[in-house]
Amino acid sequence: xxxxxxxxxxxxxxAACTSQNYKVTLNLPEDKDCSMAYLxxxxxxxxxxxxxxxxxxxVFEGKIDRxxxxxxxxxEGGKITxxxxxxxxxxxxxxxxxxxxxxxxxxxxxxxxxxxEKLDEEIDAAMSDTTLTQEQQLEIYTKYQAEVRALxxxxxxxNRDNCLGLLAFINLAYDFDKxxxxxxxxxxxxxxxxxxxxxxxxxxxxNKEKTAEGKxxxxxxxxxxxxxxxxxxxxxxxxxxxLVDFWASWCGPCIRETATIKEIYNKYNRKxxxxxxxxxxxxxxxxxxxxxxxxxxxxxxxxxxTIPTDIYGIIGIPHIIIFDGNGVxxxxxxxDEELVKKVDEIMxxxx
Numbered sequence: 001x002x003x004x005x006x007x008x009x010x011x012x013x014x015a016a017c018t019s020q021n022y023k024v025t026l027n028l029p030e031d032k033d034c035s036m037a038y039l040x041x042x043x044x045x046x047x048x049x050x051x052x053x054x055x056x057x058x059v060f061e062g063k064i065d066r067x068x069x070x071x072x073x074x075x076e077g078g079k080i081t082x083x084x085x086x087x088x089x090x091x092x093x094x095x096x097x098x099x100x101x102x103x104x105x106x107x108x109x110x111x112x113x114x115x116x117e118k119l120d121e122e123i124d125a126a127m128s129d130t131t132l133t134q135e136q137q138l139e140i141y142t143k144y145q146a147e148v149r150a151l152x153x154x155x156x157x158x159n160r161d162n163c164l165g166l167l168a169f170i171n172l173a174y175d176f177d178k179x180x181x182x183x184x185x186x187x188x189x190x191x192x193x194x195x196x197x198x199x200x201x202x203x204x205x206x207n208k209e210k211t212a213e214g215k216x217x218x219x220x221x222x223x224x225x226x227x228x229x230x231x232x233x234x235x236x237x238x239x240x241x242x243l244v245d246f247w248a249s250w251c252g253p254c255i256r257e258t259a260t261i262k263e264i265y266n267k268y269n270r271k272x273x274x275x276x277x278x279x280x281x282x283x284x285x286x287x288x289x290x291x292x293x294x295x296x297x298x299x300x301x302x303x304x305x306t307i308p309t310d311i312y313g314i315i316g317i318p319h320i321i322i323f324d325g326n327g328v329x330x331x332x333x334x335x336d337e338e339l340v341k342k343v344d345e346i347m348x349x350x351x
Contacts, residue, residue, distance in 0.1 A: 019063050020086035026058040026072055029094045034058065034074045042069035042081050043166070044196045067104055069163045077250075083108065083163070108164060112155055119147055149175070161189050170197050174315045178205040201315075208313025217327040218311050222304045225284050230301045232278075232308070237327035241273045241346055246308060246319045248282040249290035254318040258294055260336055261320075264343050265298060272350055273343070280304045280317065322346060 028034060037058045039049040048070065049060050058072070070084040072091075080091060082099050089102040099105040123144040127137055152168045159165035169192055173181060181202055185193055192198055211218055219233045236242050245261055247254035265275045275298035279287040284303045291300060308314070312321065312332075320339060321332040324346075331342050 019065060020067070021063055022061065022084050022086060023088045024060045024070075024072075024082075024084065024091065025089070026080065026091045027093060028053065028056040028058065030056065032056075032074075032078065032093070033076050034078075036075040038073045038075075039084075040071045040073055042071045042197075048084075067163065069167060081167075112151070112164070112168075115151055116148065119144060119151070161191060163191070165189075166191055166195055166198075170195070170201065173198065173201045176201075176205065178202070178209050181205055204310070204313040204315060206313070207311060211312045211321075211329060211332075213329050213331060215329050217323050217329060220304075220308050220311055222278075222301050222307060224302055232276075232301075233327075235274060235276050235299070236323045237325075239325045241268075241325060241330075241350060242276055242323045243273065243343065244276045244278055244321045244323065246278050246280050246304075246312075246314055246317050246321070248280055248317055249286040250282065251317050255290070255294060257318045257320075257335055258296060260339055261298075264340060268343065268347055269298075271347070273347060274298075276301070278304050278308055280309050280314075281306065325350075 024039070026037070034053045037051055037053060037060075038047050039051075039060045040047050049062060051058060051060060060072075064084055064086075067083055067085040070082060072080045072082075080093075080097075082089070082091060083102065083104050085102045085104045087102050089105060090100045092098050092100065099109060123141065126132065126140045126144075129137075132140070149172065152171050156165050156168035156172060159168065169188075173184075176184070185198075185202075217232065217236050219231055219236075221229055221231045223229050232244070236244075243261070243264065245254075245257070247257075249255075261275060264273070269275070277291075277296060277298055277300040279300060279302050282303075282305075287300070287302050290296075309317075309319075312319075318335065319333060320335065322330045322342065324330050330346055334342050
């Protein structure tokens with residue numbers, strides 16, 4: 001998914017021992033409302049401070065013992081990750097996102113985000129080139145992903161003992177399986193191995209391993225705002241093949257993928273295959289509006305938040321899992337044409 005103005009802004013946190021005073025000013029775009037903003041610790045999620053904005057300006061002031069990865073969370077939606085460090089820092093969101101001021105933020109922008117922004121511009125241009133075939137675009141996108149991973153890998157290797165290394169490792173680690181994580185962490189410094197986010201990534205990788213293809217489904221229960229409890233087992237394990245779409249209303253790729261799912265639904269609904277939507281990381285009200293707006297005819301579990309994504313080790317959406325009639329996982333993570341082909345294969349074999 002293309003980064004928004006509230007995507008993560010990479011930063012460095014070098015070691016420091018003296019108490020530091022920070023002042024962080026965030027300038028909101030004209031079309032962004034905010035009734036309350038929270039400054040949190042990016043790694044632990046703990047709230048450091050909360051303020052009401054003055055018009056389109058949000059200001060946090062305080063003291064820290066050392067530079068720390070922080071995140072501003074806006075009540076109405078939106079998150080900005082940056083470095084809390086000594087001095088005055090201004091975060092602009094228009095015409096483009098940027099962090100102005102602060103030695104470490106400035107250095108981070110130069111080391112990491114300037115080259116990444118260039119890569120983003122190149123991939124955007126390539127993906128909008130209508131003269132390229134789908135195969136050519138896929139080749140270009142695969143190369144782009146490799147270049148981004150190489151960039152983060154270099155940053156991690158050069159900054160293993162500071163917060164920039166931690167941030168780079170977190171971005172890389174989501175692509176690692178449990179064995180790869182164990183191998184890398186065996187030689188990682190303490191700031192990496194003790195990170196709360198890294199521990200969550202390890203847990204997610206383990207859960208993904210437990211729910212890999214060929215494994216029996218793991219059930220979960222979600223209580224909707226009206227008090228009704230829905231379980232995955234209400235649909236899975238009753239004889240039909242079940243395609244489960246983990247999605248959110250704000251997720252552009254999720255909405256685009258519904259066209260493919262509708263194709264599958266129209267072809268196989270009531271012919272041995274069911275489709276179930278599970279709304280995660282989303283507000284139930286927004287989910288309901290999206291279901292109506294995009295005319296999604298299949299049943300939905302609403303308000304699931306992180307419960308199923310933690311259980312299944314899902315780190316990005318849309319994520320689609322297919323279960324056989326007994327509840328065994330047949331496929332996970334496929335989209336578009338690959339998903340259609342897989343469903344055709346499964347349904348052909350089911351006959």
